Amino acid sequence: MPDPHVRSGRRQQGRATNDLVMSSHVGVNGDVFPQILDLYVASGATVADVTYGSGAFWRRVDRPDITLLATDLADGVDCRSLPYADGSIDALVLDPPYMHTPGQGAHQGHQNFEAYYRNNATAGSGAAKYHEAVLELYFAAGKEAVRVLRDGGIAIVKCQDEVCANRQRLTHVEIINEYTSYGLQTEDLFVVTRPTRPGVSRLVRQRHARKNHSYFLVFWKAAPSRRWPGRVDPS
Numbered sequence: 001m002p003d004p005h006v007r008s009g010r011r012q013q014g015r016a017t018n019d020l021v022m023s024s025h026v027g028v029n030g031d032v033f034p035q036i037l038d039l040y041v042a043s044g045a046t047v048a049d050v051t052y053g054s055g056a057f058w059r060r061v062d063r064p065d066i067t068l069l070a071t072d073l074a075d076g077v078d079c080r081s082l083p084y085a086d087g088s089i090d091a092l093v094l095d096p097p098y099m100h101t102p103g104q105g106a107h108q109g110h111q112n113f114e115a116y117y118r119n120n121a122t123a124g125s126g127a128a129k130y131h132e133a134v135l136e137l138y139f140a141a142g143k144e145a146v147r148v149l150r151d152g153g154i155a156i157v158k159c160q161d162e163v164c165a166n167r168q169r170l171t172h173v174e175i176i177n178e179y180t181s182y183g184l185q186t187e188d189l190f191v192v193t194r195p196t197r198p199g200v201s202r203l204v205r206q207r208h209a210r211k212n213h214s215y216f217l218v219f220w221k222a223a224p225s226r227r228w229p230g231r232v233d234p235s
Helices: 029-040 113-117 130-148 171-181
Strands: 024-026 046-049 067-070 089-094 149-159 162-164 167-169 184-193 213-221
Touching: 029 149, 029 184, 029 213, 089 130, 130 149, 130 162, 130 171, 130 184, 149 171, 171 184, 171 213
Parallel strands: 024 184, 046 067, 046 089, 089 149
Antiparallel strands: 149 213, 162 167, 184 213
16 A cells, blocks of 8 residues: 555646635634644544643634643643653644743733743743743743654644844744754644734834734654645544
């Protein structure tokens, strides 16, 4: 039987349509996440959302065919140290606080990084701060994701770029480069653009474009020689 992970060289058969999942969306996370789940997560999968929060991603998900394991730091489960056996999870969802919050007042629309993970002001001497602390969180959580994911498992990671100390930090690129070294292939990238226009209370001079978009990154735990076959449901 041919290996489904190896390209055959044949042209894909099918019907003409424009009813497709697109890579760029104007909307909110809850609009996009169900499409990603349907495209990449097979029926019967066990999905660990390790930063579940209030469950915003899942409000429009209609997948009774999957098992959701919902945990969060507020419930005592750290995404960097999960209570799952090696290779026991089919898909993992990661959406930690992805920006530092200087003065405890910025980026209030997302989980507060300092309050949740106690970096910056409460970190010990020599600990990473600001954007580097955010990256450390993503990297540690990524290593734990690789541990608990089965071979061929999927990781769906939410992130956003930021300007920190007047420097552009392309977080999605930094995560992709690091996760590749862990044995995760980058399979997809979704751009989510806010439907409303952000503003600021005090502006002296704008130095960079205001970021009004974020990303869902999709990773596949597989050797680089393998090719994603598409979602394969149990027969």
